[in-house]
Amino acid sequence: MRCAQFRTALSARLDGEPTGLPGGRLDGHVARCAGCRAWLERAEQLRGRVRASAAAGPSDEWSARLLDGLGVRGLGGGQAPDGPEAVER
Template sequence: MRCAQFRTALSARLDGEPAGLPDGRLDKHVARCAGCRDWLERAERLRGRVGVAATDGPSADWTAGLLTRLEDEGPRGPEQ
C-alpha cells in the first residue's frame, strides 16, 4: 500500500470519518514512516489552526451567522 492511501485514511480519521483501514494498521504505518508521521503532525497543526480561526476573531461572527441561517433553512434537495 502506498503512503498516499495511508494519508487519505489518516485525513478521514482526523475528520471523524471512517478511515477504511484499521486504526492499528494506520498507527503502525505512521510509527514506521517518517514521511507520513510528518504529514500527520502538519495536518493536526493545520486542523488546530483552522478550528481556532473558525471560533475566534471577526470571522467567528460570520461563521456563526452562516451556520444559523443554514440550520434555519433546513436541508435542501436538488430541486430547490
C-alpha cells in the same frame, strides 16, 4: 499500500470519518514512516489553526478583503452584484 492511501485514511480519521483501514495498521504505518508522521503532524497543526480561526470568527476587515478579492463589493443591504461576477439563481 502507498503512503497516499495511508494519508487519505489519516485525513478521514482527523475528520471523524471511517478510515477504511484497521486502526492498528494505520498506527503501525505512521510509527514506521517518517514522511506520514510529518504529514500527520502538519495536518493536526493546520486543523488546530482552522478551528481556532473559526472560533474567533472572521473580522470585518478579513471579510472585506475576501469580498474585494472575489470582486464582490457593495453587497450590504441585500444588493445583488453587478457585472460578470453576478450569479444567476
